[in-house]
Amino acid sequence: MxxxxxxxxxxxxxxxxxxxxxxxxxxxxxxxxxxxxxxxxxxxxxxxxxxxxxxxxxxxxxxxxxxxxxxxxxxxxxxxxxxxxxxxxxxxxxxxxxxxxxxxxxxxxxxxxxxxxxxxxxxxxxxxxxxxxxxxxxxxxxxxxxxxxxxxLRDEGYHFARAGTFLERGDSTARILDMKYFLLLPSLKYVGTRLDSGQWDQVLRSVAGDRVFSWLNAGRIDARGIVQFLVLDDRFPRSLNFCHSALREQLAALARIHGAEVESNALMREADTHINEVTVDDIFEQGLHEFLSDFTRRNAAIGNAIADDYRFLA
Incomplete structure (x- = not known):
């Protein structure tokens, strides 16, 4: 192609x-x-x-x-x-x-x-x-x-399309989540209040996750549970873990078609290992903003590598 x-x-x-x-x-x-x-x-x-x-x-x-x-x-x-x-x-x-x-x-x-x-x-x-x-x-x-x-047809074009979808989806979820405390919540004094819960509910609605999260958590909304859900739960198709797993599959399929792995596969493995080894405690200890900034940086690097590996501008 x-x-x-x-x-x-x-x-x-x-x-x-x-x-x-x-x-x-x-x-x-x-x-x-x-x-x-x-x-x-x-x-x-x-x-x-x-x-x-x-x-x-x-x-x-x-x-x-x-x-x-x-x-x-x-x-x-x-x-x-x-x-x-x-x-x-x-x-x-x-x-x-x-x-x-x-x-x-x-x-x-x-x-x-x-x-x-x-x-x-x-x-x-x-x-x-x-x-x-x-x-x-x-x-x-x-x-x-x-x-x-x-x-x-499940050919190269299909896999490039799906790679674009999951790269963009992961980036979007990370950016929406990252804005939560920095922009949506007027002051730290509101943490734990109804306003705080409303903001987290808005985050869930922004990624079409409000109903399934409520079902999984019996209607309880809290920061720890939402971060676990949106970052690590590989059952939810807009979580960071799910998006990276799906992106890894598309890049692996492209490597098989081309007969060799390239830089984007290596970067993908590194990012995938990182998100699969981290826990919610690790995320909050590092800082949610810092974790998400690292995710978006890795995501951007993978996107750039895909363009270089497959000569998008050739």
Whole structure:
């Protein structure tokens, strides 16, 4: 497979995952903001911008943090080159580039959802339809992934697509979790209060883990249990452990196809060993922020190595 085709498959599904994760984060913020007064609601929207890594760009064009400003900036604002509309446009652009490497079902799911979202995001998103927009973005991700799983040959293209998905998903979960105490919680005096529990619930909703966590823990919400769940529980498909295990499988499959292991396989083994040997006690002793920063650094290094190993720019 040509490097540019591998690059297209990899980034098509990274952008798809990024768009879906952003929609989930917005959905959780919308729910939380409805229960807050004006001041704490603004902090909620501020945390969304910070988690998305768009604080500087947002504040260059906006002086306040209201819901309608934030979700339009995240979803469609031309001043934000990383908005969801542009993300999904990149999904479609990459899909067109690798048209001969994907099934007709995958192409149709991408193209039809792009046309639907492009129309919805061609005008400002109001309070009355933001929920529908977010739901449509999530459904688009589900449809494209479903088409890939049910119609794609398990060849190089499939494995590059899945590698992109799990690399992006792990990064997203780590970044959402990392923002918890630094941005969502106004003060340490709130730790252990209802507000603290509400913030952890928002973290779970942002990664679609609220119901399954509640089921596993009889409705009890606490920091230790959530870190255990989102970092180490290999049953949950958005946990860091699950994402790295799945990424390792995709890279191993690519190594078998190419007949040799490469740098990304070595980095993956090192990262996998690290996360499989760590305990919740180790994470809190090291510091949650420090642990997650190390995870995102390793994740980025693996992504760069994949691009180099398979000559994405060749």
């Amino acid at each position: 040509l490097g540019r085709t591998a690059n297209g498959m990899f980034w098509m599904f990274r952008y798809l995952e990024r768009a879906e994760n952003t929609a989930r984060m917005l959905e959780a913020a919308l729910r939380m903001a409805l229960t807050r007064d004006l001041m704490t609601s603004e902090e909620e929207w501020r945390s969304v911008i910070a988690t998305a890594g768009q604080k500087a760009t947002y504040e260059a064009h906006n002086g306040t943090y209201t819901g309608i400003q934030v979700w339009n900036f995240i979803l469609r604002d031309k001043d934000n080159p990383a908005n969801v509309r542009e993300m999904f446009k990149s999904v479609r652009t990459n899909a067109r580039m690798v048209r001969t490497a994907i099934s007709s079902g995958v192409w149709e799911a991408v193209n039809e959802n792009w046309m639907r979202l492009d129309k919805m995001l061609s005008r400002p998103v109001s309070q009355s339809n933001v929920g529908e927009v977010v739901k449509t973005i999530r459904a688009a991700g589900t449809q494209v992934h479903g088409a890939m799983e049910s119609t794609m």
